[in-house]
Amino acid sequence: MSVIHTDNLVKKFRRVEALNGLNLDVPEGAVYALVGPNGAGKTTAIKVLMNIFGPTSGRAEVLGVDSARIAGRAFTAIGYVSENQELPEWMRVGAFLDYLRPFYPSWDRDLEDDLVRQFDLPRDRKLKHLSRGMRMKAALASALAYHPKLIVLDEPFTGLDPLVRDELIQGLLERAEEATIFVSSHDLAEIESFASHVGYLEQGRLQFSEELARLVERFREVQVTFEGTPRLPEKPPESWMQLNSAAAVVRFIESRFEPERTRAEIRGVFGEVRDVTFSPMTLREIFLAMAKAGRNAA
Numbered sequence: 001m002s003v004i005h006t007d008n009l010v011k012k013f014r015r016v017e018a019l020n021g022l023n024l025d026v027p028e029g030a031v032y033a034l035v036g037p038n039g040a041g042k043t044t045a046i047k048v049l050m051n052i053f054g055p056t057s058g059r060a061e062v063l064g065v066d067s068a069r070i071a072g073r074a075f076t077a078i079g080y081v082s083e084n085q086e087l088p089e090w091m092r093v094g095a096f097l098d099y100l101r102p103f104y105p106s107w108d109r110d111l112e113d114d115l116v117r118q119f120d121l122p123r124d125r126k127l128k129h130l131s132r133g134m135r136m137k138a139a140l141a142s143a144l145a146y147h148p149k150l151i152v153l154d155e156p157f158t159g160l161d162p163l164v165r166d167e168l169i170q171g172l173l174e175r176a177e178e179a180t181i182f183v184s185s186h187d188l189a190e191i192e193s194f195a196s197h198v199g200y201l202e203q204g205r206l207q208f209s210e211e212l213a214r215l216v217e218r219f220r221e222v223q224v225t226f227e228g229t230p231r232l233p234e235k236p237p238e239s240w241m242q243l244n245s246a247a248a249v250v251r252f253i254e255s256r257f258e259p260e261r262t263r264a265e266i267r268g269v270f271g272e273v274r275d276v277t278f279s280p281m282t283l284r285e286i287f288l289a290m291a292k293a294g295r296n297a298a
Helices: 042-049 072-077 093-103 109-118 132-144 162-173 188-194 212-218 259-270 283-297
Strands: 002-013 016-027 031-035 057-062 078-082 150-154 180-184 197-202 205-211 220-225 240-246 249-254 275-280
Touching: 002 042, 002 180, 016 042, 016 180, 016 197, 016 205, 031 042, 031 188, 042 057, 042 150, 042 180, 072 078, 078 132, 093 109, 093 132, 109 132, 109 162, 132 150, 132 162, 162 188, 188 283, 197 212, 197 283, 205 212, 212 283, 220 259, 240 283, 259 275
Parallel strands: 031 180, 031 197, 078 150, 150 180
Antiparallel strands: 002 016, 002 057, 197 205, 220 249, 220 275, 240 249
């Protein structure tokens, strides 16, 4: 079952096409990370899903409901936290939670108390006197206390120190068994530590969407060593990226790595070589490779 589903979703702002035919499926129970460079359309996608923006064309469903109909009680099943979320800064933390509690039938007071203790939130301090990290903790606590089925986070870790990020991630992971988590973030090292699925958005288009383990498995840095000076092919295989040579070595990134098939392709392109090595890549390295490939194709 898809908790989030979009079908050829388009969002335009006058002549700017922020989303271009987005087809996205987020499976139930996933911790899904949507990544991409600035301006890729991540925040726009989330705002369409949350019915802050209406789509120009296409459609989106969240928890089986058309996103254009999400309002009021529908949000009792969704926890939404944005990087730039506005909070009533004149309120104290305790009063803020007291105010929200009646709006959510499934609000769990014991869980609220646990989150306040876990995030070390001062109930008697005004929100405007909290650090940015503490305000994010207060926002997250308010979004988790009613056991939402879907947790949506838009760039939640930007500008936070490592300790606060770890605390937020720990709070999220403790809810992962009962909710689907959808998060956009530039903090790829942190995403890699807890996401189960990842999608890469480039200029409003989804370039790939898959399980993180599978993604990391299919990307490799390849180094081919020759006896003499190699010649680069005019038309390398489509899955080879950033092909370059230096002296007797050719390097490239393989985006569809399969040991036997990749070795056979190397032999087919170069003939016999002295040595071949395959090195795993981090999510950040994969992200940079995809970003460079998108820039070069533009």
